[in-house]
Amino acid sequence: MAALDWKLVVDTRNATALADFWAMALGYEVEDNSALISRLLAAGRLPEEAVAEHNGVRVFRGFAAIRHPLDPYDEETGIGRGRRVLFQDVPESKTAKNRLHIDVRSGPDGPEATAARLESLGATRVEEVDKGPAGRWTVMRDPEGNEFCVA
Structure with missing residues (x-):
């Protein structure tokens, strides 16, 4: 069996802010998905309400990801293909100790x-x-x- 690719997903209350923290903490890069977002908006495949702006860049509302700066990534989408952490907003706050x-x-x-x-x-x-x-x-x-x- 071949090894499987993975990413760590972290539930958040503010995905972009937590992505900024962890990018600075680990020396990772925040993924720039603005070109993908522009293409999806232009094609009518993404509603404008699914987009926000953060640090002058269009982002997916409620989502942000960071990637290791030396790992490969898709230049058309900005999505990392290696070590990666995805932050996603959820309605509830953290209530207990992490299991991971x-x-x-x-x-x-x-x-x-x-x-x-x-x-x-x-x-x-x-x-x-x-x-x-x-x-x-x-x-x-x-x-x-x-x-x-x-x-």
């Missing part, structure tokens, strides 16, 4: 500097975990309260 989360490997300055940089972007620290030989990490929350770890 992102582990962020710290940059060359180490975990403390990485955690501090993420705090400056809007993340908050939850706790420091020290499991001895099993590892140490910092549990954090993104601006919408989704837990993630920095090691």
Whole structure:
């Protein structure tokens, strides 16, 4: 069996804002789907109410995605073909602990500097975990309260 492609999907209250946070946090790029949106609008395949503007660019209302800057992407649609996270707005707020989360490997300055940089972007620290030989990490929350770890 061949390996399957995948993307991580995160439910949000503000997809574009959370995509901006995670793009800055991970050094990823926010996907630019404006050319695709323009083609779909012109062909009558997308209603104008399904479109919003964010940072001067047309976006799909309630959706935003980020991709690794070195991974391939479709130049006609802006959609990544590699490591990718899609954010989608949902009506309900987060109410419980995540069952799945992102582990962020710290940059060359180490975990403390990485955690501090993420705090400056809007993340908050939850706790420091020290499991001895099993590892140490910092549990954090993104601006919408989704837990993630920095090691």
